[in-house]
Amino acid sequence: MSTATLNKTVEEKMALAFDQLSGQKNSNREEAFRDFQKLGLPGNKSEEYRYTPITRALEKNFNFEQQSFAKSTITSVEEFLIPQLESNIIVFINGIYSKEFSRIISPDTEIKISDLQSSLENKEALPYFDKYPKTSTDPFVALNSALWQNGIFIQVPAQTKVVKPVLILHVNDAKSSSLVSHTRLLLVLGESSEFTLIEKSISIGENPIFHTFSEEIIIKENASFDYVKIQNDEGKLHQVANTLINQSSVSKLNTFTLTLDGALIRNNFNIVIDGENCESHFYGLYLLKGNTVADNHTVVDHLKPNSFSNELYKGVMDNNAKGVFNGKIFVRPHAQKTNAFQSNRNILLTDTATINTKPQLEIWADDVKCSHGCTTGQLDEEAVFYLRSRGIPLDEAKAMLLYAFAFETLAAIKNEVLKKYLDGLISKRLNK
Amino acid sequence: MLIVKNLKAKIGDKQILNGIDIKVNAGEVHAIMGPNGSGKSTLASVLAGREEYEVTEGTVDFSGKNLLELEPNIRACEGIFLAFQYPVEIPGVSTVNFMKTALNKIREYRGLSSLDAVAFLQLMKEKMKLVEIDQSLLSRSLNEGFSGGEKKRNEIFQLAMLEPKLAILDETDSGLDIDALRIVANGVNKLRTKNNATILVTHYQRLLEYIVPDFVHVLYKGKIVKSGGKELALELEAKGYDWIKGDLALAE
Ligand SMILES: Nc1ncnc2c1ncn2[C@@H]1O[C@H](COP(=O)(O)OP(=O)(O)OP(=O)(O)O)[C@@H](O)[C@H]1O
Ligand SMILES: [Mg+2]
Numbered sequence: 001m002s003t004a005t006l007n008k009t010v011e012e013k014m015a016l017a018f019d020q021l022s023g024q025k026n027s028n029r030e031e032a033f034r035d036f037q038k039l040g041l042p043g044n045k046s047e048e049y050r051y052t053p054i055t056r057a058l059e060k061n062f063n064f065e066q067q068s069f070a071k072s073t074i075t076s077v078e079e080f081l082i083p084q085l086e087s088n089i090i091v092f093i094n095g096i097y098s099k100e101f102s103r104i105i106s107p108d109t110e111i112k113i114s115d116l117q118s119s120l121e122n123k124e125a126l127p128y129f130d131k132y133p134k135t136s137t138d139p140f141v142a143l144n145s146a147l148w149q150n151g152i153f154i155q156v157p158a159q160t161k162v163v164k165p166v167l168i169l170h171v172n173d174a175k176s177s178s179l180v181s182h183t184r185l186l187l188v189l190g191e192s193s194e195f196t197l198i199e200k201s202i203s204i205g206e207n208p209i210f211h212t213f214s215e216e217i218i219i220k221e222n223a224s225f226d227y228v229k230i231q232n233d234e235g236k237l238h239q240v241a242n243t244l245i246n247q248s249s250v251s252k253l254n255t256f257t258l259t260l261d262g263a264l265i266r267n268n269f270n271i272v273i274d275g276e277n278c279e280s281h282f283y284g285l286y287l288l289k290g291n292t293v294a295d296n297h298t299v300v301d302h303l304k305p306n307s308f309s310n311e312l313y314k315g316v317m318d319n320n321a322k323g324v325f326n327g328k329i330f331v332r333p334h335a336q337k338t339n340a341f342q343s344n345r346n347i348l349l350t351d352t353a354t355i356n357t358k359p360q361l362e363i364w365a366d367d368v369k370c371s372h373g374c375t376t377g378q379l380d381e382e383a384v385f386y387l388r389s390r391g392i393p394l395d396e397a398k399a400m401l402l403y404a405f406a407f408e409t410l411a412a413i414k415n416e417v418l419k420k421y422l423d424g425l426i427s428k429r430l431n432k
Numbered sequence: 433m434l435i436v437k438n439l440k441a442k443i444g445d446k447q448i449l450n451g452i453d454i455k456v457n458a459g460e461v462h463a464i465m466g467p468n469g470s471g472k473s474t475l476a477s478v479l480a481g482r483e484e485y486e487v488t489e490g491t492v493d494f495s496g497k498n499l500l501e502l503e504p505n506i507r508a509c510e511g512i513f514l515a516f517q518y519p520v521e522i523p524g525v526s527t528v529n530f531m532k533t534a535l536n537k538i539r540e541y542r543g544l545s546s547l548d549a550v551a552f553l554q555l556m557k558e559k560m561k562l563v564e565i566d567q568s569l570l571s572r573s574l575n576e577g578f579s580g581g582e583k584k585r586n587e588i589f590q591l592a593m594l595e596p597k598l599a600i601l602d603e604t605d606s607g608l609d610i611d612a613l614r615i616v617a618n619g620v621n622k623l624r625t626k627n628n629a630t631i632l633v634t635h636y637q638r639l640l641e642y643i644v645p646d647f648v649h650v651l652y653k654g655k656i657v658k659s660g661g662k663e664l665a666l667e668l669e670a671k672g673y674d675w676i677k678g679d680l681a682l683a684e
Contacts, residue, residue, distance in 0.1 A: 382520045389480050390534035390590065391508035404524025
């Protein structure tokens with residue numbers, strides 16, 4: 001690295017990286033990058049990134065001058081799969097789709113999976129692509145839209161139940177050097193279809209990783225979508241995941257976001273309920289330790305009347321871990337008879353662990369039922385003593401209580417194999 | 433079995449126990465009575481190992497071991513059981529699962545093999561009958577939304593499951609209806625053997641009609657100020673605590 005680059009800001013380095021895209025550049029990407037430049041990386045005063053020192057982490061850990069095409073040495077993804085779960089597998093390695101490790105077992109009458117770039121070129125994906133992420137409001141959405149390397153386009157035909165879930169693995173292998181990757185998903189669920197998506201990120205190596213992932217999910221009328229995100233990286237992952245879900249009438253949505261590890265995780269989770277009689281459940285669980293920072297920013301936007309949404313996020317922070325929860329609910333003027341509920345509950349296990357939680361309810365309609373609440377506390381000492389007085393050792397007593405606290409967030413998981421796996425991850429964390 | 437000598441304990445700056453002496457042998461039932469705030473629950477908590485209380489003086493020997501050195505769960509494994517005056521509610525943990533974990537911890541400590549699901553359920557059924565508690569209560573979250581009486585009965589169910597050497601019942605009779613009192617007392621009596629012992633903390637003579645104590649102690653301002661046989665309880669019932677307070681004032 002020359003002294004000249006040392007003095008460059010991260011934004012300037014990213015501009016160089018963007019210039020190097022050359023062949024892949026198009027007007028979408030250029031506009032997105034202009035948006036990114038206008039917004040800049042969030043500074044100390046940024047309202048939306050106030051508690052999450054991502055800019056500092058990026059400055060400290062990464063050289064953005066080139067898109068990284070780091071090679072991975074992994075020879076199998078077997079150990080990253082969910083045991084006993086029969087699923088389709090889509091693997092990205094360092095931001096690049098891996099044909100070698102991906103495996104589609106569902107018939108193509110049930111599900112159509114294609115390369116996003118090609119689907120844009122042949123115009124199949126165009127009606128849906130980049131409709132929803134607002135590149136002009138979030139720098140990382142803009143950055144991903146400008147720099148994404150590989151993406152996947154998934155279509156579920158109308159009236160179709162996809163029997164086997166799809167598991168997306170984001171493998172980031174930073175064994176040999178630090179790594180930057182940007183990936184993308186476009187998913188369209190046809191009318192009255194049913195589909196389950198599981199997404200897991202895996203970090204390898206000791207070097208820092210910066211990964212952005214944007215997904216646009218369109219749920220058409222009467223379709224039903226189950227979505228599970230697992231963030232359990234032992235490496236130095238800095239991840240910004242932008243999820244944008246658009247729901248049409250009578251659709252059903254269940255989401256569960258489990259965050260267990262990573263250096264800095266930011267989930268921008270945006271749900272637009274653009275239909276009547278929708279039912280949506282959003283669950284989140286973050287069990288943090290060490291110096292992990294995990295930030296869940298969620299927006300539930302009710303545009304139309306008669307829909308129901310319920311959000312429950314729970315967190316346990318140990319050591320120096322830091323949790324951030326920001327939950328916005330908007331109920332627009334037309335969205336009469338909306339039922340929207342939100343709850344965020346936290347337990348701090350040490351004096352140095354922190355949580356910043358902020359619910360925000362904005363209601364423009366007058367005939368609605370809405371509530372929100374957040375609590376932060378310690379583990380109930382009386383309860384710990386009660387369990388110990390019956391012969392249960394301190395650590396196990398704590399784990400038992402924390403598990404009881406956490407378990408509720410698994411309520412929406414219907415697939416038993418998946419539930420058992422998640423349950424195992426949670427128990428393992430709590431019984432460390 | 434239990435030898436408490438000159439036990440003093442405080443919480444924060446507040447001295448609560450001011451030198452307690454008590455000796456409990458296997459096979460005995462001791463009743464501890466005394467006005468509100470005299471330190472009965474504190475004594476029970478100190479014996480069970482609650483860490484908020486700081487023991488400032490004295491010793492507690494339990495079957496030859498220094499009890500004060502042991503973690504609360506090890507005390508339970510050694511055979512101490514406290515039926516709480518105010519059992520806590522624990523959402524999300526069912527009594528069944530909790531008891532299974534507890535029982536197997538204690539069995540492991542005692543060198544016994546873990547009970548499998550079938551054996552455990554069988555034992556549970558048997559003990560449920562003994563304390564006439566309903567299965568539906570036990571599959572719910574521990575004490576959550578239980579009535580006062582149901583919580584007390586659950587404590588006795590746990591006592592029956594864990595079969596301790598020394599059971600300390602802190603006002604288990606309070607809040608029980610007449611039938612429940614008889615059932616709970618019957619349960620305790622059936623569990624009595626010549627190898628175990630019971631300490632009953634109570635305000636009422638009525639419980640002592642069902643579970644007849646060998647000794648009655650009066651605790652006042654953190655000290656045992658009077659001990660006697662079962663007739664002492666009757667005398668207290670008739671005369672109230674002013675009688676004892678009066679005696680003490682005279683002695684000073
Ligand atoms: N955690 C605590 N903090 C401060 N004071 C305490 C604490 N626990 C007990 N005390 C005080 O110690 C004294 C004895 O309390 P304790 O609960 O042992 O009384 P008790 O004899 O069991 O009364 P009761 O018959 O009402 O149950 C009381 O004055 C009480 O307020
Ligand atoms: Mg008491």
